[in-house]
Amino acid sequence: MNPAARAWFSARTWQEPQWTVSDLCAVKGGRTVSVVLPALNEEATVGEVVGSVRPLLGSLVDEIVVMDSGSTDRTSSVALAAGARVVRREDVLPSYSPLPGKGEVLWRSLAATTGDLVVFLDADLVDPDSAFVPALLGPLLTEDVHLVKGFYRRPLRLETEDYGTGGGRVTELLARPLLNALRPELSGLVQPLGGEYAGSREFLESVSFAAGYAVEIGLLLDAHSTYGLDAIAQVNLGVRKHRNRNLLQLGVMASQILGAMLRRCDIAGSTELTQFVQVAGEWLPDTTPIDVADRPPMRSVNLS
Numbered sequence: 408m409n410p411a412a413r414a415w416f417s418a419r420t421w422q423e424p425q426w427t428v429s430d431l432c433a434v435k436g437g438r439t440v441s442v443v444l445p446a447l448n449e450e451a452t453v454g455e456v457v458g459s460v461r462p463l464l465g466s467l468v469d470e471i472v473v474m475d476s477g478s479t480d481r482t483s484s485v486a487l488a489a490g491a492r493v494v495r496r497e498d499v500l501p502s503y504s505p506l507p508g509k510g511e512v513l514w515r516s517l518a519a520t521t522g523d524l525v526v527f528l529d530a531d532l533v534d535p536d537s538a539f540v541p542a543l544l545g546p547l548l549t550e551d552v553h554l555v556k557g558f559y560r561r562p563l564r565l566e567t568e569d570y571g572t573g574g575g576r577v578t579e580l581l582a583r584p585l586l587n588a589l590r591p592e593l594s595g596l597v598q599p600l601g602g603e604y605a606g607s608r609e610f611l612e613s614v615s616f617a618a619g620y621a622v623e624i625g626l627l628l629d630a631h632s633t634y635g636l637d638a639i640a641q642v643n644l645g646v647r648k649h650r651n652r653n654l655l656q657l658g659v660m661a662s663q664i665l666g667a668m669l670r671r672c673d674i675a676g677s678t679e680l681t682q683f684v685q686v687a688g689e690w691l692p693d694t695t696p697i698d699v700a701d702r703p704p705m706r707s708v709n710l711s
């Protein structure tokens with residue numbers, strides 16, 4: 408491992424986070440915390456994810472917001488019933504037409520919330536653990552850091568009985584090898600792409616947000632460039648189960664991540680990905696555009 412990454416791993420990894428909610432409330436002081444769940448058609452799971460955070464509302468957590476990314480199912484009503492405030496993409500920043508993708512709603516969430524610290528949780532988590540939010544906030548509330556990433560064991564298929572390992576295919580086959588090659592100081596991150604993380608508003612509003620699924624790699628690289636390695640921490644969250652996407656979907660995700668990474672290393676990427684699908688026995692090319700434009704730092708955006 409890169410020597411800087413090795414030293415960082417020893418200093419900034421919490422293998423068994425011990426902070427209790429009352430410990431954290433005691434050090435929270437006047438700081439406020441927003442929990443944000445990006446959601447696109449997550450009616451099956453969003454209620455439980457909100458429910459796992461709801462008991463913290465009014466103590467460690469000051470607001471829970473589900474950022475609806477254009478759902479056509481009951482995501483909004485389920486989230487509302489579970490105790491979240493629901494914000495649609497078009498409800499904030501009216502002068503910016505909403506774009507598709509996860510990065511877009513995370514970016515908009517900064518204009519929809521006020522917490523000094525922001526925790527992001529995916530809304531497709533299965534059996535979400537109420538310990539995720541306190542663990543992610545631990546280093547932010549007790550150390551001089553700006554970004555805290557969760558890590559975990561990742562089962563691949565929910566239908567298998569043992570809930571084993573094998574998940575995180577884009578992480579293991581693309582993101583970690585790429586970081587190793589192009590930003591080796593970040594090779595100590597166990598889950599660089601994980602959707603459960605927390606950051607300071609000061610940091611989140613100072614950087615651009617990559618589109619789609621590139622948002623996490625963008626924030627990680629930008630936290631490193633802005634503050635250095637020591638401003639990043641990682642905490643063990645145990646096990647994370649979620650809905651697995653198919654290989655073609657992961658190919659598009661991987662291309663978005665690759666594009667954002669290359670841009671941050673001043674290397675030109677591609678604006679489209681061609682994959683091949685079999686139709687009536689014949690193999691045909693199928694081309695998907697790859698989002699490239701970042702949203703600007705929220706600090707520079709006119710909020711009216």
Ligand SMILES: O=c1ccn([C@@H]2O[C@H](COP(=O)(O)OP(=O)(O)O[C@H]3O[C@H](CO)[C@@H](O)[C@H](O)[C@H]3O)[C@@H](O)[C@H]2O)c(=O)[nH]1
Pocket residue numbers: 444445446447448449474475476507508509512528529530531600601602603619620621622623624649650651652660
């Ligand atoms: O256009 C979209 C797409 C997704 N989501 C939500 O974002 C979360 C994660 O999306 P998902 O499609 O489940 O991503 P994963 O396959 O789980 O991808 C992993 O890797 C991605 C790339 O780094 C991260 O963005 C994800 O958080 C991480 O879980 C879920 O709550 C989605 O509902 C949106 O809000 N809008």
Ligand SMILES: O=C(O)[C@H](O)COP(=O)(O)O
Pocket residue numbers: 561562563573574575576577578579600601650651652657
């Ligand atoms: O984070 C990842 O690597 C991708 O979301 C794929 O995850 P999966 O292999 O667990 O479906």
